Amino acid sequence: MADNVLAVKGGRLIDGTGGPPIDNAVILIQDGRFKAVGDVRQIPVPRDAEVVDASGKSVLPGFIDGHGHLEDFHGELYLHLGITTCCTINTFQDGPWTRAQKEGTALGKIKGPRIFMSGRAIGGERVRPEGASDSRTVRGNIVVRTAEEARRAVRRKWELGCDQIKLNEFLSFDLVKVIVEEAHGLGMPVITHSVDAIQSSNAGVDSIEHIWAIGNTTILYPPARMQLHNDRLAGKIDQEIVCSYYQTENYGPIIDAMVRNQTAWTPTLAKWLRPLSCYADRFRARENEILNNPKNGLPASVRGVTDNAYDKLFMRYTPEQRDRARIGLEKAYEFIRRFVAAGGRLKEGSDPPRGMAALLVHEAMAMDVEAGVPPMVAIQAATLNAAKAYRKDKDLGSVEVGKIADLCIVDGDPLKDIWATQNVKLVVMDGKVIDPAFTGYRNPIPAFYAYQTIPGDLEISPLSVVQGTGPTTLRVRGKGMWPFHRVMLKKEFGSLFNLNATELPTKYISRQELEAVIAPELVMEAGTYTVTVKAEGEVLPESNRAHLIVNFRQ
Structure with missing residues (x-):
């Protein structure tokens, strides 16, 4: 056995x-890959190996977020x-920031998981439904209308270093088949x-996303x-x-097609x-444990969207609405x-932001078990099955000799x-x-867009104030x-941007309104002021602007 061997021993391996x-497993790792896997009777630990004692713990493959x-x-x-590993599906741009994250992580310059990226989705044209925002239906999709445009879009993504192709739901069956053929030819x-979902499956896609894809298909x-x-x-x-x-x-027919x-x-x-979920109390406790950790490095908006799921169902929904949700x-x-x-x-997969990325994967596994899935299958949903869907199972998803050495060591037995x-x-x-402990880490290449949607056009009242007066309540x-x-x-x-702006004391009124207070000393000079909205803890992204006129005092 060569030098630089890491031995993980004594744990219960769920591979x-x-x-x-x-039980009492030994896993030998060298040059970043698994070299030997077995129990203590089969695998001797080299005398000069670095040893991780996993006694009393469970050892699993590193988890994969299959929808990040x-x-x-x-x-x-x-x-x-x-x-x-995070398989990330970009939304509004075709990957320069995500590509920098992927490369920085691979180089060890950015702390985080291995990244596989899609860039923007390829999609078909679609008239926006009345009441829907552009972001919910278009989301920066690359629109293709012909087979040649579809092939060209796939090849361009491959040239940009994308690892997978993401499609929206507005493509024809024939165009999906063309894209699948081109993408699979490039691996x-x-x-x-x-x-x-039946047509998508028959077209050869590797994975269909979300419960609503199944539900839509049931409406004949x-x-x-x-x-x-x-x-x-x-x-x-x-x-x-x-x-x-x-x-x-x-x-039945949906299941038959997807299994086939x-x-x-x-x-x-x-x-x-x-x-x-029957696990909701445990989910909430873990969410709060993370949110209350002063070193978590999370923006305030993460608490807002995490809390919102509970507030909506238990504070804003009627009993009848909750019953409908339970039926669903x-x-x-x-x-x-x-x-x-x-x-x-x-x-x-996580599919944030309506919750906490990463933790949503564990919550999803628990809900799978609640649905009646064996715990072993739920674990595979976030390990080997995800690796297979992304065609990475030769290297990832299980603890087998020759694969990349990713492990997660946990207290307790997830099979129980x-x-x-x-x-x-x-x-x-x-x-x-x-060490998985939080350290307050800050990404050296921060994102240039808002984590949460920033409101677009703003209306304010009043539209003007007199210099040096107030305090003034501003409705936005x-x-x-x-x-x-x-x-x-x-x-x-x-x-x-907000580089020279003052953050006003702000009160949330509703999804359509905020209330802020302008102190007299902030409007001592006459002039045209700008009013914007941003997310707490984020510097650059801001809403469109409204304008407040500060008149001269008579």
Whole structure:
């Protein structure tokens, strides 16, 4: 045995293959890969090896987030929760920032998981449903209309260093087939949104995302199907309730097609419906433990979106609405049970921001078990199944000789209590031992866009004040306000961003309104002032501007 061997010994190995656990396991790692795996009777530990004692703990493959949306503060959070690979689906830009994160992580310059990226989704043209924002239906998609445009878009992504292709739900069956053929020829998997999961599966995609892709497909009358989909996009039907409309008697053909074609599926239920889970109290306790850690490095908006899931269901919903949501959750659970029982490839992912990235993966695994999935299969959903869906299973997803050495060492036995997966004590990534504790880490290449949607056009009242008067209550109206939004005031009319702005004391009124207070000393000079909204803790991203006129005192 050569030098520089890492030996992980004494733990109970759940290797991700679905085989029985190995008690008192020994795992030898060299040059970043697994060199030997077995029990203590089979594998001698070299005398000069670095030893990690995992006695009394469970050892699992490093987890994979199969549906991520990477942010600049996610890296340490992922490692804290044992996730060593993030398959990120970009939204608004084609990857220069994400590519920098991917390369920086690979070089060891940025702390975080291994990154596989898609860049912007490729999609078809779609008229925006009435009431839906551009971001909910277009999201910066690369629109293709012909087979040649589709092939060119795929090749361009490959040239840019993308690892997978993401599609939206507005492409024709023929164009999806063209994209799949081109992508697979380049070794790239295809991940898709869908309003017809059977067609998407038959077109050869590797994974279908979200419960609504399944639910839409159960509505057999096409106009009714698209109406339900458009109503969800426009916010006329909440995502928490839409599952209650699905027709469970039509699950069979969907399952048959996806199993036959080995199409993976990612439910992403936890982001919306985890407050209704039997694990909800444990979810909430762990969320608060992370949010209250002063070294977590998370912006205030993470608490806002995490809390919102519970506030919406238990403070803003009526009992009747909650009952509809529970009906929908059980319908989703029924599909999960039947899909897995038929041999379907269940894959899990965070799909933030309606919750906490990384932790949502563990919450999703717990909800899979609640649905009736064996714990071993739930673990595979965030390890080997995710690796297979992204065509990375030769290197990742299980603890087998020759694969990249990623491990997650946890307290407890997740085969007895699936929630033990989040109780991470040590991480190994690329054969290197990582302490998962928070340190307050800051990403050296921060993102240049807002983590949460910033309201667009603002309206303010009053429109003018007299210099040196006040305090003045300023009402700021716009779409998409959150409790973590702050009103900013600056005199340098036309200057960029919030660099010279003053943050005003801000009160959240509703999703359409904030209230702020302008002290007299902030308007001592007459002039044109700008008013913007930003998220607490973020510097650069800001809303469009409103203008406050400060008149001369008579």
